[in-house]
Amino acid sequence: MYRIFISHSWSYSDQYNKILSFLKEEIGLFYNHSVPQDDPIHTNGTDWDLQNAIEAKVKGCSCVIILAGVYATYSKWIQKEIAMAKKYNKPIIAVECWGAERTSSVVKESATTIVGWNTKSICNAVKKYSV
Template identity: 65%
Template sequence: MNKTYRIFISHSWKYGDAYDKMVKFLSEHGISYYDHSVPKNDPIHTNGSDEQLHDAIDAKIKGCSGVIILAGVYSTYSKWINKEIDISLLYGKPIIAIEPWASEKTSSVVKNSANKIVKWNGKSIADAIRELF
């Protein structure tokens, strides 16, 4: 019987294709999971306050097994990714940093907070989830 992981996938909806590819990788590599990410259709994204979004992210991370964060250079400048890291560390949640495919520059902020850094590769991501979560 497969374990079902409780995963928070950090993402910016501006880069929604990366989130979609991550979800595909998980399915292709036999990872059964409950998605703790704040969904795109949640009205907090468009109509909520920063405090409401923070509280929603906090609640999602608090109940998850671990956090996946894409370590693209944009992550360094995202106030929300930095808050997700802080919340993850507060609750002792392991963080997997994913280095984007063919990237020359990555986020040292994300990588320095990660328990494991892997490349943008489905098998590597699945192995890291099984190891840490």
């Protein structure tokens, strides 16, 4: 079974939900290591607690999917998640959103592979790079 962590911002939950639908359509069953908005990580309110909880999720996943939107360049959490993925040798699948004029060089430079915004590209990358 694929164990997938999808790095995302709750501000862009539509994109996160669309990736979930791509995965369900093509792969079927998988374990979602992500932190959805409707099931947040409960901590004592410190970044350290949240970071440790996210790191545990990344450590246990097969691959990390990161949306390569330009917002990712400025997100401290995505940068931390990239560092976590590298620490545990997790493949990073960067997804370039359909119609995006600008994408994050930070994400693309860290990626194991860069794919387009469609079911086949994302799911084929998950199947190929998941360990």
